[in-house]
Amino acid sequence: MESIQTEKRSCLSCGNQLRGRVDKKFCNDYCRNSYNNVQKARNGYSPIVRNINNALIKNRRILANVLSDRMETARANRDKLLRLGFHFGYQTHVYTTKTGRCYYYCYDYGYLALENDWYLIVKKKED
Numbered sequence: 001m002e003s004i005q006t007e008k009r010s011c012l013s014c015g016n017q018l019r020g021r022v023d024k025k026f027c028n029d030y031c032r033n034s035y036n037n038v039q040k041a042r043n044g045y046s047p048i049v050r051n052i053n054n055a056l057i058k059n060r061r062i063l064a065n066v067l068s069d070r071m072e073t074a075r076a077n078r079d080k081l082l083r084l085g086f087h088f089g090y091q092t093h094v095y096t097t098k099t100g101r102c103y104y105y106c107y108d109y110g111y112l113a114l115e116n117d118w119y120l121i122v123k124k125k126e127d
Contacts, residue, residue, distance in 0.1 A: 013038075055090040056106050062086045063109035067121045078117035 009018040013031035018024050026032040040050075062084045067074045081088075091104040103110045105124065112120040 052090065055087050056092060059086055059090055059106040060109050063106060063111060063121050064123075067109065067123055072122070074121045075114070076119055076121055078119065081119065 009022075009024070010016065011018055011027040011031050012025050013035040014027060016027050018027065026035060062081065063086075065084075066076050066081075088104075090106070091110075092107055093105050095103040095105065095110070097103070101112060103112050103122065108124045110122050110124065112122070114120055
């Protein structure tokens, strides 16, 4: 009977020997998270960048939830958006119309300030 040689594999984070699946790279979730955090830090992905990205993604999710798939536009007041956790200080870009009105976007969802703390919620149309 022929013996099968198996290559010893080590955890990418701590170096301990791995057991189990042949494509396994880490001992556990702690090592996987630790390794990925180090990689992100090396690539300039700081906690500040992570927090801003999280705020942008949360803002987009809130706008998407207010604007259902069946609607092209919706209206929401400032208090409702704030209660949902919307942060008006974060947007990905601003679109200014020819008439000077500014739409603030979080990726593909945006809002336009209306009167009396109301906002028009829109989704950018695909080109």
